[in-house]
Amino acid sequence: MRRINAVMLPVLLVTLLTAACSGNSGSSADGPGQVQVWLTTPDQSKLLQQEDSLKLTKAKGSEENVITIDDQKVYQQMDGFGASLTDSSAWLIANKLNDEQREELMNKLFDHEAGIGISYMRVPLGASDFAVKNYTFNDMPAGESDPELKNFSIAHDKEYIIPTLQQALAINPDLKLMGSPWSAPGWMKTSDSVIGGSLKPDAYEPFANYFVKMVQAYEAEGVPFDAVTLQNEPHYTPEDYPGMRMEPVEQGELIKNYIGPAFEKNNIKSKIVIWDHNWDEPYYPLTILNDPEALKYVDGTAFHGYAGEVGNQAQVHEAYPDKNLYFTESSGGAWSTDFGGNLKWDMENLIIGATRNWSKVVLKWNLALDENYGPTIGGCKDCMGVVTINQGSGDVTFNSEYYSFGHASKFVKTGAYRIESGESVSGEMEQVAFKNPDGSIVLVALNAAGEDKELKVRIGSQAFAYTMPAGAAATFVWPGSGSSKQ
Structure with missing residues (x-):
């Protein structure tokens, strides 16, 4: 996860929030003529x-x-607005808030009446840079492999990620989720590690089966994925947290010959979304979409906002107007603390810009981080979440994107049309x-x-x-x- 644009995040007191979000949700106006x-x-x-x-x-x-x-x-047609429930975000919500604090925060995030009604979230599948430790769902000792996935387990996520998602879904049953891996298990990769490398040619089939197992395991917990992306930021291979290089020809091959058929065989309805990286390389998704055999399995393209311009999304829409567009990541941080400037950037580029350039989903990065911009295992050292949770007191502060995104998520309901x-x-x-x-x-x-x-x-x-x-x-x-x- 890299950053360039001046995005968010001064912090604001909870007491301000209560006054800000009192009253009804505005789902319809007061009456005729109002x-x-x-x-x-x-x-x-x-x-x-x-x-x-x-x-x-x-x-x-x-x-x-x-x-x-x-x-x-x-x-x-819109699916929703929201952020990512990273491992760090879920860990903080589950472990650093008491029951009363957690219920209050979750309602202010996911309820249309009491809060901003977040309606779409992205969930890292395995560790991202914002996690309490490195992990995948099928880790093996160095030098060992498990092509039959006998050691597959989502036990880590059952501790606090899935319970947090279950609580969010109970508050907002219309909430939709997207799953995105930062890396395949290390034994599937040329680096033999979740850090660096790319997918080995003989690991394409195990990786497809790994996706099937991830989707099925989450769904068995009552947490279905509306969509999955195949790889977070495939053109950025970080040195200190999970990542995996994947070229467009490789992603196309994976879709048309492995993951697409595996989803079909197992009757998996989760949509397959490609790219999941910056605005500046629209050629990447277009390369995949230009392959008819891959095209038939692809629902759409996901973009991030750390390089390029939002208008580049329209290039992909114009070439393939029947395919959907998603905006899946942009972070604020301590590098930009002017509330008005952050509000303007988010409204201009994401809430207005991304939707006017065909996004049906618009997401920020971490839903919650702590007062020290973490927990993190690498990558960005001064990113901030939609909210900040103080590990010592459990106090919650609401950052600028809570308000910028609230101007859409509270009022634009799932199934609305631009x-x-x-x-x-x-x-x-x-x-x-x-x-x-x-x-x-x-x-x-x-x-x-x-x-x-x-x-x-x-x-x-x-x-x-x-x-x-x-x-x-x-x-x-x-x-x-x-x-x-x-």
Whole structure:
């Protein structure tokens, strides 16, 4: 996991959160003609705070700079917004909070009413850099192998990762999960270690069976995977934590001749998602998608935000519009502590940018880390999570992405569609709109300008206006004209 962009994370007190997220979830507006408003300002005076509702009025004639929403023109269907439950995140939640603290935090993360309603999470399969130790589900002593996977076990994850996921699913049954390995077991690799190396040619079949066993074992615990990626960041091989180099031809071979057929044989419905790395190499997924035999097994492509531009996602969509796009990782950290700047980057590039460039899922990196940016076994030494858990006291602080992502996850429900909302003007009023399954409309906006600006919205014969403070993010929710496309 590397970083370049200025992303998140000043920290905020729990007491601020309680005021910020009080009231109802905004899943539908107050009533006919009412628009709910939720606001976050860069000075943190308002943090996902519900403001007075607006009234829909009769639209005037032609006006300049109006956001015109057409809920009959739909784009991708959304699965959700969230983060990754790393080994470190789950360990902290399970071991450093008492029962009351844990219940409160989990509700503020996964409940739509009491919190931000996280609806999608990525789960490392085995250790990432954010783990309490190196492990896979089939480790062997150096020099030994286990091609029949007789020693396969997810006992490590049963201790605290799976119980945390079970609690999250109980709070939000619509929560979907993606599994991603950082490395195959060392005996399958040229390095004979989870560190470095690539997959041995004779390990393709055992690795495919390893995937089958991972998915089946988790599902047996009531924790199904909506999707899997085959390798986290296949073009980055770290020196101090698990990783595995995998070229596009190798990933295509693995899909078409091994994992795809193995999933088919075992009736596994988890989607296969490719790449799972930065915006700057769209040729990688395109190489795989250009192979018809691999293409038939691939659901879509996952991207990270540490290099390149979000618009590169559209290149893959344009070439294969029937394949889905996922945004699966971006971290904040101690290198960027300006709340307003972090809010702007997340809204601009991820909540608005990634969805307007066809992502159906948008995720941050660690759900939770401690006050020392860990636990970590390598890699990033100053990354921060969506929340920070103090190991000594169990106190929880809520970082900037809790609010930036909350502006979408709390209101845009699983199964919503992105809908037409006109141009999003970079550096000015940036926005994206969705229609929920219940027909309600959600508009997420960022005033990226250096001054207060009036946001003007029109949908059909109705309209509303709202003055947004400079640098602020806002979510508007109101009743629509019926349920969204099925």
